Amino acid sequence: MAHSSTVENYLKEIYLGVSRLPPGEPLLPMGQLAVALRVAPGTATTMVKALAESGLVEYEPYNGVRLTAAGTKLAATVLRRHRLVELFLVQVMGMRWDEVHDDAEHLEHVVSDRLLDRIDEMLGHPDTDPHGDPIPGKEGTILERHLETLLTCPVGTPVVVARVTDQDPVFLRFVERNGLKPGELVEVEARDEGADAVRLRGRGDTSITIGARAASKLLVDVK
């Protein structure tokens, strides 16, 4: 089975799924993969076995799946297309950062190398997309730098938002309204375990309080 957009999606979700897991040499459980791809569990199993045949993933029955080197490389080129396209749509086409994900989801499978080169060039060979996600290199090198979240970073220290790891438009608009987009300066004033909340002071000295769940999706550069 060659290299359909279905295959690209499986590899992409396996990559993203694994990278969301705690460090180590983790395997992505089939259940999570099936949810991410919105397919029935059995479908994911069947497909992953086929991908294993093609040498794109390692599959351990009942344990999960992980990418091989070849699979990682392919996933990286898909991610590169996706993220360059997202940035292009924002930067060149003037679309909002909360409305580009779905288009990118489709375009990532059809953009030719030639067109992608043009896009990359036009954007000045950027290394992150509008959400702060790293754009893999042409040869499939992904530079995932280590970042704290607003849940783990030091309190009372100014930090810079570097990445927002949730593409939900509602969340993205909230982030934008409150000056929490990548590049913005914020500071954690306090954390309240009990209330499951984090109080921030951002641009304009206005304090806002966000839930822990939201705080964990905002990655920051502690400097």
Added chain:
Amino acid sequence: MAHSSTVENYLKEIYLGVSRLPPGEPLLPMGQLAVALRVAPGTATTMVKALAESGLVEYEPYNGVRLTAAGTKLAATVLRRHRLVELFLVQVMGMRWDEVHDDAEHLEHVVSDRLLDRIDEMLGHPDTDPHGDPIPGKEGTILERHLETLLTCPVGTPVVVARVTDQDPVFLRFVERNGLKPGELVEVEARDEGADAVRLRGRGDTSITIGARAASKLLVDVK
């Protein structure tokens, strides 16, 4: 059967195929459709029957196929996407007119309405693509204006190239090298039935002779 890119391609090729036929109320023979889509004849038959079920085409066994109003409208939106994308790739992305067809062929199936609106706006609501092909309106109205070809237009009269009806890169580069792109002024100096050739005088008073086959692909505005 809903509205896959396969369906879009069938409708598009039926539209294009019919419009290449002599006027009247013609039916596109299944053979031609199969060739255009690069599928086996039986495949085209099966698919067309399904399209007829969906009310997108009229199918007369052994005679051929033609679009219904609904089918025409859908074909028009595909053509609109294709042609706007082609113009975009040339105008905005700086690609050559002879290298945009294949990208457009894929992009036409995935570009969202929102993105297409942006493209349309950015290009100033153009009405022809780089090859002079008309860009259907948002509601599916196609303005096919009547044009002569270099085989049928008056001799010794200046005419303006309006449209090039062949996407082959080799041909397009020939056209460009010889100043025969849409917008350029030319004049048929003579036609030679026997030699199957047409002598032209174009920009810079240089005379060139092209074959009848090529001449028939260059549509001109006699004014």
Added chain:
DNA sequence: GAGGTGATTTTGATTAATCAAAATAATGAT
């Protein structure tokens, strides 16, 4: 009008991708 040629349709299979539901394995709690 009888054949033959070429186009078209049928038939029978195949492949990729999917689902629902049954079967099985792993896990954790008693």
Added chain:
DNA sequence: ATCATTATTTTGATTAATCAAAATCACCTC
């Protein structure tokens, strides 16, 4: 250790799209 729960895999079917090759039809020529 046993059992119940939950995750995973199997099984059996389905759908869209395709092909090759056999059957059929249309049409032209003699």
